[in-house]
Amino acid sequence: MEAEATSFVFDQLRFFGAFGLVLLVCFVWIWYLIGEIKTTRKDADKMREGYRQAIAELREENKAQDAYLRELNKDLQALVGNVSQYSERLRMMIDTMRR
Known part of the structure; x- marks a missing residue:
């Protein structure tokens, strides 16, 4: 009887030991x-x-490039305006020379 109880206790310890190891x-x-x-x-x-x-x-780089492009655009618009003025003057000169 005592051997069975001891065997049962050891079986329980093995089970809970394995379970504890898994945990x-x-x-x-x-x-x-x-x-x-x-x-x-x-x-x-x-x-x-x-x-x-x-x-x-x-x-920041985009802002700097945007500012640079705005300046270029202003310069280009001024250049186009100057070309338009000179073109108009040239036409007037040619018209006066033809007459």
């Missing part, structure tokens, strides 16, 4: 996954910040 492995695995998620989030935040900085730099 421990699951706990460690979950802990590892949580760490990976945190690391992935940190990496993603760093990448996002890098992208934000790159976008801000591109916007």
Whole structure:
């Protein structure tokens, strides 16, 4: 009877020991996954910040190029206006020479 009780106790200890080992492995695995998620989030935040900085730099560059193009446009419009004036004067001179 005592041997049966001892055998039953050892069977129970083996079962709960194996069950506890499985729980421990699951706990460690979950802990590892949580760490990976945190690391992935940190990496993603760093990448996002890098992208934000790159976008801000591109916007600044775009503003500078936009200002440069506006100046070029003004110069081109002034040049077209001058060409129009000289063209009109030339026509008037040609008309007066023909008469």
